[in-house]
Amino acid sequence: MTTSLPTDPQQALRLDNQLCFALYSTSLAMNKLYRKLLRKLGLTYSQYLVMMVLWERDGLTVSEVGERLFLDSATLTPLLKRMETAGLLTRARAASDERQVIITLTPEGDQLRQQAAELPQSILNASQCSLDQIVGMKQQLDALRDSLMKSA
Incomplete structure (x- = not known):
């Protein structure tokens, strides 16, 4: 299956079609969750x-x-x-x-390491994803980061 960007400029520039916005808004949500969890550690x-x-x-x-x-x-x-x-x-x-x-x-x-040990499980639970899904997403994001850094 091949996919491509929308050829219609109006669709190509829609915010909801942007990978960068999906990454950005996900990062904001992740940081908000971590902020809540890390408050207990004072970090x-x-x-x-x-x-x-x-x-x-x-x-x-x-x-x-x-x-x-x-x-x-x-x-x-x-x-x-x-x-x-x-x-x-x-x-x-x-x-x-x-x-x-x-x-x-x-x-x-x-x-603090001992107190922080519970954080990964809390993040996994909040994600509502399986461990396999999380591992796969992380591998894809690592590869994406590496590709983007080579192009920057």
Whole structure:
């Protein structure tokens, strides 16, 4: 089965026909749900993403965290400063290269991992999708992101 964009310019420009709007509005809905769930942890969605990266591997540089999250250091640094002030992580210059800043979880930041462990199941439940559906959508979105990044 082949599909194509509508040839009628009026249909091609309809908001409901746009992949970008479907992704955008879904992202808004997902962020709204996460905002509600993360309130218990005292985290914003951006902070939660940083925490997940550090829970996978602690002691990363700012640039390594940024690469994982597709964020530049100008965006990431203020976020990390707020998280340090909140006692979730520490930032320290690397002994081997003072240009690099190493991000390390505090015990308080590491402890949040246990509380956050219930979030994936909450998201799955809210989605009303099967695990197989979620895995398939994630794979498709990863492939779409990779293709778009190559074209950007």
